[in-house]
Amino acid sequence: MTTFLELLVNGVSIGAVYALIALGFVIIFRATEVVNFAHASLLLAGGYVVARLHPSIGFWAALAAGVAAAAAVGALVEFLIIRRANTASHGVLAIVTIGVDIVLTTELTRRIGTDVLALGDPWRDRVVRLGPVSVAETRLVALAVAAALIAAFLLAFRHTGWGVAMRATAEDAEAAALMGVRRGRVSMGAWAVAGALAAVAALFLCVFPTPGLDRGTAFAAMKAFPAAILGGLDSTTGALAGGLVIGVTETLVTGYQNDLAFLGRGAGDVAPFLVMVVVLLIRPAGLFGTKEPARV
Amino acid sequence: MEARRQEARTDAHDSPPPAEPRDPPEPARPAGPVRTAEAAEAAEAGLVVRDLAAGYGPVTALRGVSLEVPRGSVVAVLGGNGAGKSTLLRAVSGTLRFHRGGIAAGEVSFGGRRLSGADPSAVVACGVVQVPEGRRIFARMTVAENLRAGALGARGARGRRAAAEARDRVLTLFPVLAERARQRAGLLSGGEQQMLAIGRALMARPVMLLLDEPTLGLAPMAAARIADTVREINAQGTTVLLVEQNAAMALSLARHAYVLEVGEVALSGPAAELAASDEVRRRYLGIGDDPAAPAGGAPATRPALARWPG
Numbered sequence: 006m007t008t009f010l011e012l013l014v015n016g017v018s019i020g021a022v023y024a025l026i027a028l029g030f031v032i033i034f035r036a037t038e039v040v041n042f043a044h045a046s047l048l049l050a051g052g053y054v055v056a057r058l059h060p061s062i063g064f065w066a067a068l069a070a071g072v073a074a075a076a077a078v079g080a081l082v083e084f085l086i087i088r089r090a091n092t093a094s095h096g097v098l099a100i101v102t103i104g105v106d107i108v109l110t111t112e113l114t115r116r117i118g119t120d121v122l123a124l125g126d127p128w129r130d131r132v133v134r135l136g137p138v139s140v141a142e143t144r145l146v147a148l149a150v151a152a153a154l155i156a157a158f159l160l161a162f163r164h165t166g167w168g169v170a171m172r173a174t175a176e177d178a179e180a181a182a183l184m185g186v187r188r189g190r191v192s193m194g195a196w197a198v199a200g201a202l203a204a205v206a207a208l209f210l211c212v213f214p215t216p217g218l219d220r221g222t223a224f225a226a227m228k229a230f231p232a233a234i235l236g237g238l239d240s241t242t243g244a245l246a247g248g249l250v251i252g253v254t255e256t257l258v259t260g261y262q263n264d265l266a267f268l269g270r271g272a273g274d275v276a277p278f279l280v281m282v283v284v285l286l287i288r289p290a291g292l293f294g295t296k297e298p299a300r301v
Numbered sequence: 302m303e304a305r306r307q308e309a310r311t312d313a314h315d316s317p318p319p320a321e322p323r324d325p326p327e328p329a330r331p332a333g334p335v336r337t338a339e340a341a342e343a344a345e346a347g348l349v350v351r352d353l354a355a356g357y358g359p360v361t362a363l364r365g366v367s368l369e370v371p372r373g374s375v376v377a378v379l380g381g382n383g384a385g386k387s388t389l390l391r392a393v394s395g396t397l398r399f400h401r402g403g404i405a406a407g408e409v410s411f412g413g414r415r416l417s418g419a420d421p422s423a424v425v426a427c428g429v430v431q432v433p434e435g436r437r438i439f440a441r442m443t444v445a446e447n448l449r450a451g452a453l454g455a456r457g458a459r460g461r462r463a464a465a466e467a468r469d470r471v472l473t474l475f476p477v478l479a480e481r482a483r484q485r486a487g488l489l490s491g492g493e494q495q496m497l498a499i500g501r502a503l504m505a506r507p508v509m510l511l512l513d514e515p516t517l518g519l520a521p522m523a524a525a526r527i528a529d530t531v532r533e534i535n536a537q538g539t540t541v542l543l544v545e546q547n548a549a550m551a552l553s554l555a556r557h558a559y560v561l562e563v564g565e566v567a568l569s570g571p572a573a574e575l576a577a578s579d580e581v582r583r584r585y586l587g588i589g590d591d592p593a594a595p596a597g598g599a600p601a602t603r604p605a606l607a608r609w610p611g
Contacts (some may be wrong), residue, residue: 172439172446180439183502184425184450185425187420
């Protein structure tokens with residue numbers, strides 16, 4: 006039971022981090038209808054900046070710089086590539102983002118090399134005991150920060166002019182343009198916000214118990230992809246649900262690996278994708294996604 | 302054919318010449334006795350479209366279209382499906398690129414400011430706001446959020462007070478929107494959705510409203526309600542360009558009207574004269590036709606054929 010609770014807390018925590026990544030995914034998809042395969046590289050870029058800067062300027066300043074850098078990279082990708090190719094179909098743009106991802110990830114992994122970079126976070130490997138359950142402090146912080154960021158984002162999405170502009174553009178870009186909404190600004194904002202969220206997620210993917218930022222971090226980030234898909238690519242609620250489902254599944258399957266020996270080693274890495282496939286078989290639009298619009 | 306068209310045009314109205322192919326941007330209007338007030342307004346030009354050609358890739362949708370909407374007036378553009386009415390409004394609002402189209406030649410300006418080639422948001426900032434065909438409300442957002450979206454591109458200070466004033470005006474005009482503020486817009490009836498679409502556009506506090514088929518698909522009662530509303534909006538000082546297939550309704554509202562056919566201005570003149578002209582009565586008001594004829598298309602095409610060879 007204790008093990009289960011520990012795994013559950015860890016799973017929810019990592020799930021919240023996946024939700025941050027998935028949320029960025031969904032924001033970009035809603036604002037530009039582009040599936041952003043370059044998301045993992047944005048995350049890697051943010052994490053890399055934190056890792057390189059924290060020895061000289063301290064952790065918090067480095068984190069701010071990392072978040073700003075990832076947001077800037079996202080905005081730049083939108084401005085230099087997505088906006089120029091505005092007339093191309095969304096499928097083509099999705100493939101273009103794969104190209105961006107390859108370029109960015111290759112350059113970053115070249116710089117990282119075989120190192121494992123610490124991010125210099127203040128929580129280190131401290132463990133908190135909640136009764137019989139012991140949880141890494143980083144996991145609790147991750148959960149709290151992710152929850153706060155997600156809540157702030159959802160409130161902004163619902164109540165600010167920026168959020169209304171985003172939702173209007175997502176629903177009907179032409180009608181939104183007729184209201185004077187600047188599509189370029191909306192889509193650039195979406196990419197920047199997604200980048201910033203990814204950088205925060207990068208931090209929590211690389212802290213204890215993970216050894217640090219290495220070339221495999223981008224792979225970990227890709228687990229948020231099934232989270233976004235199974236939640237429904239155009240649903241913010243879906244991103245949260247998907248993130249939690251994936252996080253908990255992965256942690257539980259990894260934690261009970263010995264009992265699930267018939268699945269073989271490393272089942273935890275496969276489980277998220279398996280869950281995604283099962284969900285999509287039952288609900289092709291994802292848990293909260295909009296079904297293909299049918300005109301009545 | 303062009304000559305014939307011109308002839309038909311002069312037939313339609315005899316008193317003030319249609320001043321159609323105007324060369325100078327500020328045309329010296331024939332300041333007849335009826336038009337003195339308007340002549341003063343013309344000093345502050347409204348919407349001027351000159352020799353506009355627009356299309357979608359290889360398809361030309363508009364050719365050499367010129368029209369003018371003086372400030373404070375209601376001008377109607379009539380025409381059947383595919384006549385280029387919506388293309389005209391897209392060209393004004395700068396949304397042709399959403400349909401992979403563009404302006405090939407000519408110019409659109411409002412109050413002396415050039416709109417052609419501008420971003421849709423710049424057009425809205427100039428005070429020219431369009432209510433698109435098919436209403437295009439944000440169905441997944443609430444009525445209140447739709448109105449809020451309408452104020453996003455408002456001119457000048459985006460102050461809360463200005464937005465609140467605009468909202469009060471809209472809700473006075475359409476009290477039903479206040480009752481349904483918290484509902485999803487997709488749940489409104491067709492007539493209510495059209496009211497929301499117009500109300501949303503009014504949130505931008507437009508100087509000029511472009512209405513694309515506001516009565517399309519509405520019940521006669523709802524259509525009459527929309528017509529009253531357009532009259533009231535105009536009475537409050539907003540210039541209106543009304544694009545309609547419902548010619549009877551449009552001509553009853555408008556002071557001046559243009560008829561588009563296959564992307565060109567076929568007729569133009571004061572609305573009352575157009576409503577009285579044989580051609581418009583036959584082709585757009587359905588008067589003088591024999592709708593019960595067994596070969597439905599034949600009577601409609603006969604007059605057109607008679608004009609062509611001659």
